[in-house]
Amino acid sequence: MKQFILKRLLQTVPMLLLASFIIFMLFAKTPGDFIDGNVTLTAARAAELKAIYGLDQPLMTRYLHWLVQLLQGNLGFSLQYQIPVSQLLNQYIWNSFLLASVALVLYWGIGLAVGVAAAMKPGSLFDHLVSITVLAAMSFPTFFLCLLLIKWFAVDLHWLPVGGMTNTGSDATGWTWVLQVAAHLALPVMALVMLQAGSLTRYFRASMLEVIKMDFIRTARAKGLHERTVILKHALRNALLPIITLLGFELPGLFSGAIITEKVFNWPGAGHIQIDSLAARDYPVLMGFTLFLAVLTILGNLIADVLYAWADPRIRVRS
Amino acid sequence: MLHSLFASYRRHRDAQLNTLAQTPPSPWQQAWQTVCRNYLAMFCLLMLITMALWCILGPLWSPRKNDVTDALMINKPPGLLHWLGTDFLGRDVYTRLLLAGRISLVIGLLTMLLSVVLGYLLGAVSGYFGGLTDKLIMRLADLVMTIPSLPLLIVAGAMLSELDFSADSRVYMVIVMLSLLEWPKLARLVRGQILSLRERDFMLATQVLGLSARRRLFGHLLPNTIPLLVVMATMAVANAILLESALSYLGLGVVPPTPSWGNMMDAANSLIDFQRRPWLWMPPGLAIFTTVIAINVLGDALRDALDPRMKRSIK
Numbered sequence: 001m002k003q004f005i006l007k008r009l010l011q012t013v014p015m016l017l018l019a020s021f022i023i024f025m026l027f028a029k030t031p032g033d034f035i036d037g038n039v040t041l042t043a044a045r046a047a048e049l050k051a052i053y054g055l056d057q058p059l060m061t062r063y064l065h066w067l068v069q070l071l072q073g074n075l076g077f078s079l080q081y082q083i084p085v086s087q088l089l090n091q092y093i094w095n096s097f098l099l100a101s102v103a104l105v106l107y108w109g110i111g112l113a114v115g116v117a118a119a120m121k122p123g124s125l126f127d128h129l130v131s132i133t134v135l136a137a138m139s140f141p142t143f144f145l146c147l148l149l150i151k152w153f154a155v156d157l158h159w160l161p162v163g164g165m166t167n168t169g170s171d172a173t174g175w176t177w178v179l180q181v182a183a184h185l186a187l188p189v190m191a192l193v194m195l196q197a198g199s200l201t202r203y204f205r206a207s208m209l210e211v212i213k214m215d216f217i218r219t220a221r222a223k224g225l226h227e228r229t230v231i232l233k234h235a236l237r238n239a240l241l242p243i244i245t246l247l248g249f250e251l252p253g254l255f256s257g258a259i260i261t262e263k264v265f266n267w268p269g270a271g272h273i274q275i276d277s278l279a280a281r282d283y284p285v286l287m288g289f290t291l292f293l294a295v296l297t298i299l300g301n302l303i304a305d306v307l308y309a310w311a312d313p314r315i316r317v318r319s
Numbered sequence: 320m321l322h323s324l325f326a327s328y329r330r331h332r333d334a335q336l337n338t339l340a341q342t343p344p345s346p347w348q349q350a351w352q353t354v355c356r357n358y359l360a361m362f363c364l365l366m367l368i369t370m371a372l373w374c375i376l377g378p379l380w381s382p383r384k385n386d387v388t389d390a391l392m393i394n395k396p397p398g399l400l401h402w403l404g405t406d407f408l409g410r411d412v413y414t415r416l417l418l419a420g421r422i423s424l425v426i427g428l429l430t431m432l433l434s435v436v437l438g439y440l441l442g443a444v445s446g447y448f449g450g451l452t453d454k455l456i457m458r459l460a461d462l463v464m465t466i467p468s469l470p471l472l473i474v475a476g477a478m479l480s481e482l483d484f485s486a487d488s489r490v491y492m493v494i495v496m497l498s499l500l501e502w503p504k505l506a507r508l509v510r511g512q513i514l515s516l517r518e519r520d521f522m523l524a525t526q527v528l529g530l531s532a533r534r535r536l537f538g539h540l541l542p543n544t545i546p547l548l549v550v551m552a553t554m555a556v557a558n559a560i561l562l563e564s565a566l567s568y569l570g571l572g573v574v575p576p577t578p579s580w581g582n583m584m585d586a587a588n589s590l591i592d593f594q595r596r597p598w599l600w601m602p603p604g605l606a607i608f609t610t611v612i613a614i615n616v617l618g619d620a621l622r623d624a625l626d627p628r629m630k631r632s633i634k
Contacts, residue, residue, distance in 0.1 A: 015458070015461060015462060015465060018462055019462060019465050019466060022462070022466065023466065026471075026474055026475075027474065029478075030474060030477060030478050131619070135612060135615045135616055135619060136612055138615060139557070139561075139608055139611035139612035139615050140608055140611075141561055141564045141565060141568075141581075141584075141604065141607050141608065141611075142565060143564075143565065143568050143584065144584065144604035144607065144608065147584075147593070147600065147604070148604075150593075151593075151597070155594055252467065256467055256470075259469050259470075259473075259569075260469075260565055260568070260569070263569070274470055274473070275473075275569070278473055278474070278477055286470070286474070289470075290466065290467065290470050290471075293466075293467045293470070294465050294466055294467070297464070297465050297466075297467065298465055
């Protein structure tokens with residue numbers, strides 16, 4: 001097991017290097033930068049600024065410099081906000097994390113419950129209803145769903161706030177703050193859950209169906225066990241195996257910020273920062289953040305593999 | 320007496336021959352019959368065909384031939400003259416919706432074609448040859464999947480804006496962008512399928528029979544991946560339409576004046592249009608939703624019909 005993890009960790013090193021190179025080149029080659037975007041600067045001042053930020057150096061030198069800084073834990077310096085990128089991310093990422101984690105718990109719960117229930121009676125009316133609903137939810141463009149939710153619940157019914165994280169100009173603390181954030185959280189969470197629960201429900205249903213037709217389930221039933229025990233104890237445990245890996249893949253999503261959802265709901269999260277930095281051509285922020293996400297993705301894959309090996313002894317033996 | 324006995328025997332044999340001569344329907348026919356029996360899927364197929372024809376032919380019959388502007392008819396609500404109202408330049412939303420439909424459907428189909436060709440070829444090569452080729456291709460796929468896709472698309476879209484592509488050629492750039500992101504998923508699936516097929520007994524049998532490599536590959540291995548390919552291709556169209564609309568909504572995909580369902584929804588970004596003029600953003604949103612759900616239902620039905628493993632579990 002330790003060897004397996006070590007081997008996988010070593011494999012990620014070249015991947016990360018390549019990813020960092022591609023990300024750097026992508027942003028470096030994008031025409032225009034933060035200084036070009038400012039039309040009030042004179043040519044001499046622009047050149048001076050470029051020299052200060054090292055933008056006049058050859059590409060490879062800049063890449064190596066960036067890489068060395070990265071290895072020392074320095075993600076870069078935001079040109080727009082004039083603070084280190086890590087500090088900037090730290091301000092916003094946790095808002096995204098709050099939104100994503102609440103949604104994650106909800107849609108995993110819903111996906112599990114509905115998927116298992118649908119698999120228990122395949123072909124029933126409930127099963128058909130679930131699959132139609134799932135398909136419908138998967139077919140919504142993110143922004144359209146968000147807009148509809150705002151229109152219904154915020155504009156027409158006035159139940160929930162339109163967007164943002166707290167009331168405008170509010171400096172509430174303690175429980176009032178918590179309540180305000182919860183009210184603002186409701187709609188974006190609802191949107192995310194509706195968008196994500198569908199595919200998970202399908203996974204759970206398919207995985208359960210696969211397990212239910214296996215011989216040991218027939219044995220359990222033949223022993224005269226309760227149907228509930230058969231499903232929840234014998235079948236579900238085995239059905240969960242392939243799905244555990246999906247949990248690893250969720251890791252980057254927790255921090256990446258749902259760009260479109262956050263934009264529509266004006267949620268001050270990481271997705272917001274990405275759009276904002278792009279508009280201002282604040283490339284150090286985008287580079288640092290994209291690389292951070294790439295690291296999380298690789299880490300998530302690794303966690304998925306390890307979880308799978310941990311949960312399923314057959315995998316462990318083979319590797 | 321004897322004659323009649325012979326006659327009855329012959330009749331009996333003829334009847335048997337008849338049944339023997341009737342070959343059972345091929346797997347493809349069986350699958351097609353299964354899909355035909357799924358009324359919901361057939362309805363969705365018909366609806367998709369209708370929508371496509373409508374988008375192609377509709378603008379030809381529309382009273383407003385092109386999306387001309389009309390300064391006197393700005394932001395009018397739906398009425399008899401303009402079925403779905405007009406936008407801030409006085410353009411007819413209904414005509415634009417159909418024109419946008421052409422673009423969105425073309426992007427969906429071409430992206431599917433390009434990404435499936437890329438993904439299938441690379442996946443098949445990787446799965447069949449194995450070794451170093453496999454490693455290289457799969458690492459490349461991993462790499463593309465490692466970099467988060469929406470940020471990547473956003474950067475690529477911003478790059479396109481800087482390079483000043485004309486609005487028309489931008490559509491094709493969007494197609495290339497989306498396909499470059501989509502192929503790794505398809506390649507992985509195809510590779511997995513080929514790896515598992517290669518170990519199956521029927522492939523061993525082709526080897527025992529001494530068939531040439533070409534016949535084994537094109538006659539036996541690849542045809543068995545077609546069902547997966549059909550399902551993947553269907554779902555890829557839906558996915559491409561969704562991605563394009565998201566990108567265009569952010570203003571980084573298809574850009575005005577070329578209409579696409581995504582960039583028509585951009586109207587909802589202004590508060591007044593969003594609250595007071597739902598006819599600007601509701602129709603394109605509904606159009607995307609109906610198209611994508613129809614494709615998804617169809618894809619689901621195809622999967623049920625083509626994938627024997629799923630079929631067994633449904634029973």
